[in-house]
Amino acid sequence: MTTAKEKQxxxxxxxxxxxxxxxxxxxxxxxxxxxxxxxxxxxxxESHSPRGRIALMKGVVDGLIEPDEDVERTLDLCLGCRACEPVCPSGVKYGHLLEEARDIINQHKKHSLPVRVLRKTVFNGLFPHQDRMRMMTGMLGIYQRSGVQKVVQNSGMMKLLPESMATMERVLPQVPSLKKMKDRPSYLPSIAEQKKKVAFFSGCLMDTMFLDTNNATMKLLQHAGCEIVIPKSQACCGALHGHSGEKDGAKELAKRNIAAFEEIGVDYIITNAGGCGAFLVDYDHLLKDDAEWYPRAVAFKEKIKDMSAILVELEFHKKMKLHVRPQKVTYQDSCHLKNVQGTFLQPRMLLQAVDGAAFIEMKDADRCCGSAGIYNIVESEMSMKILDHKMEKVEESQATTIVTANPGCLLQMKLGIEREGLSGLMRAVHIADFLLEAVEETDKL
Structure with a gap:
């Protein structure tokens, strides 16, 4: 309960x-x-629309509305997908308004002790420290490989959890060993004739839980003619902090990343996670009030490019022979990749260049799947409603492979497949893994 003093x-x-x-x-x-x-x-x-939420924010600014639990609730229920921004004729930066409002509320209301401990653990103790992320993910790997996971699943203990979380536990990727997570390269030469020198943004979850996808991405970049530098001092992008009302933490991570990448002299900084990329290109807004860091953030932002965009730029899809076994393929847009980074044609161009992949454009492909970071955990009911709508469109497409460009979307689509009982008929895969499949299948021919 927000007190009167806190509201003031x-x-x-x-x-x-x-x-x-x-x-x-x-x-x-x-x-x-x-x-x-x-x-x-x-x-x-109306209050659950962008227009309605902006009206509530304006009402609080004007003193017409109290910043009570109802205002906080409607802001929390927003996915932050930013689909409203490309269609807005006035170009309102709704995402910036939402993050500022959430930060103000979070920093000036008193959370319960358990919530304070949880937030401090996650935002201060875990995500800023990649070694701790590896240890946590390594424990998940032990759980998967030791047989404990099977025992837990067969015991019925998972029924004690909400259905969506129990299902999510089943669709998590097989986590690599701690040794593999620690043994990461800092430099990779080009395989083809070198055309660009790039840096690779590894991310936190991407370089632990989704390590194979990172490896696939770098292999594709090498085939496309990229020399790759992977700075060891880079950190989490800060998106989770920024979206959850922990703006100061996001700023510190942004500064760490800018410093890590700015002196290595590359053409681009490549990302393979739509949510991370979108937050990285917003560093200039995040640091707009910092005279020292703002110009550095602008220079950093100008080099950010999604993996699909550079592959198309370097004509990877035209110069490489790509082949997969016959399958119907559709593409689920990452909200932030499309709505913030403006990258949506390039993934489709790459998929359409793969022999054996019959590409089908899914209706409402650019509508949010309901993942939105940790939204599917903290707002499970709304997330599952949105996912149900998405799965209707997936089934209408009759695709057997759903390709995504963001880890959260990937897990959400796997969750949808499992919930619909389609795990034997359909799969979800990151675009980097799918394209590497196409390269390796071609090599076998």
Whole structure:
């Protein structure tokens, strides 16, 4: 329960920190409404739309609305998918407003002791430290490989968890050994004739739980003619912090990453996770009030490029022979890759170049799948409604392979396949893993 004093402080901070010009840019035209999953799934509730949430923020700034639990709840229920931004005729940066509002509320309300401990553990003790991320992921690997996972699943203990979490436990990727996670390269030469020198943003979960996908990405870059530098001092992108009201932590991680990449003299910084890439290109906004770091953030941002974009730029899909066994393939857009980075044609171009892959464009491919970082854990009910809608479109496409470009989307689609009982008929795969399959299948011919 937010106290009266906390509400006063939050309202004062809204007045100081919220960008009123950006709030006033919203013309209340409603173009954002059909693009907003929570607006649609809530039965067209205005407060669960981008327009409605901006009106609430403006009401708090103007002193017309108290920043109470209802305001916090409607902000928390937002996926942060930013599908409203490309369709907004005024160009409102809704994502920036949402993150600022969440940060103000989080920093000026008193959480319960268990929540404070959990947040401190996750945001301060775990994600900023890649060695700890490896240890945590390594423990999951032991759980999977030791046979304990099978015992737990067969015992029925998972029934004590919410259905979505129990299903998620079954679809997690097989985690590599701790030795493999520690034995990471810092440099890889080009396999083909060198065309670009790039840096690779490894990420935190991507370089532990999704280590094979990172390896596949770097192998593709080598085939495309890229010399690759992988800075050891890089850190988590900070997206989880930024989206969860931990802006100071996000800023510290941003500074670590900018410093890690700015002196190595590369053409591009390559990412393979839509959510990470979108947060990286927003570093200039995150550090806009820091005179020292803002220009460095701008220079950093200009070099960020998604793996699919550089592969197309270097004509990988035209110069490499790509082949897979016959299958129907569709593509699920990563919200942040499309809506923030503007990358949506390139993944499709790559998939359409693969022999044996009959590409089918899925209806509403760019609508959020409901993953949204940890949203599918903390807002499971709404997430599953959104996922159910997505799986309807997947089944209509009759695809046997769903390709994604973000780890959260990948797990969510695997979750959807498992929930629908389609695990023997359909699979979900990251685009890097799919393209490497195509390279390796071709080599066998």
């Amino acid at each position: 402080v939050i309202q004062s901070e809204f007045q100081k920190r919220m960008d009123e010009d950006e709030l006033l840019n919203c013309m209340r035209c409603g173009f954002c409404l059909p693009s907003c999953p929570t607006y649609v799934e809530s039965g067209f509730k």
